[in-house]
Amino acid sequence: MKRPVLRLLFPALCGSLGLALHAQTPASDSDVPELALLMGDLQRLTHKLALSADAGNAELAAFYLHESQEQLRKIQREAPEYENLPIAVLIDRMAHPAYAPLQEAIAAKDQERMVAGLDLIVQSCNACHVATQHGFIRITRGTEVNPFNQSFAP
Numbered sequence: 001m002k003r004p005v006l007r008l009l010f011p012a013l014c015g016s017l018g019l020a021l022h023a024q025t026p027a028s029d030s031d032v033p034e035l036a037l038l039m040g041d042l043q044r045l046t047h048k049l050a051l052s053a054d055a056g057n058a059e060l061a062a063f064y065l066h067e068s069q070e071q072l073r074k075i076q077r078e079a080p081e082y083e084n085l086p087i088a089v090l091i092d093r094m095a096h097p098a099y100a101p102l103q104e105a106i107a108a109k110d111q112e113r114m115v116a117g118l119d120l121i122v123q124s125c126n127a128c129h130v131a132t133q134h135g136f137i138r139i140t141r142g143t144e145v146n147p148f149n150q151s152f153a154p
C-alpha cells in the first residue's frame, strides 16, 4: 500500500472506530444528555411563549402554549424517569396544571393576565428544578430583548 493511500485511509479508519465505540455506549449513558436536550427545546418554546405573551399576541402565544404542552408530553414519553426521579409524574403534578391560567388569559386576549400566566409557568419550571436537585437552573421571563429573527408583535 502506498503512503498517500494510507494517509487517506487512516483518518477514515479512526472515524469508523470512533463510531463503533460510540455505538457500544450503554443505553444508560446515552440517556444522560437526552433530558437536557428535551429541556433545551422546552426552554426555547417557553422563551417564545414569553415574548408572545409580553407582546400581547394571543394567536402566537396559543401556538407556543400548544407546542410547549406537546414538548412536555414528549418528555413524559421519552424520559419518564431520570436518575431515579419520577419526571413524568412530576410533570403531571407541577407542569401541566400551570398552563391553565395562561390558556384562559389567551382566550380572553388579556395581555396583563397573559404575562401573569406566563410567570406562573416559569415558576413551575423552577419549582420542578428544585424538586429534582437542579435548582441551580433558574428560568426567567427573558422578555427584555428579542434574541430571535422573528417578530412577536400581534
Ligand code: HEC
Binding pocket: 032, 033, 034, 035, 036, 037, 039, 040, 041, 042, 043, 046, 082, 086, 087, 088, 090, 091, 094, 095, 121, 122, 124, 125, 126, 128, 129, 132, 134, 137, 139
Ligand atoms: C419534571 C421536572 C421538571 C420540569 C417541570 C421542568 N424541568 Fe427543566 N430540567 C429538569 C431536570 C431534572 C433537568 C436536568 C436534566 C439533566 O441533568 O440532564 C432540567 C434541565 C433543564 C435545562 C438545562 C438544559 C439546557 O438546555 O440548558 C433547562 C434550560 C430547563 N430544564 C428548562 C426548563 C423549562 C423552561 C421548564 C418549564 C417550561 C422546565 N425546564 C420544566 C426538570 C424539570
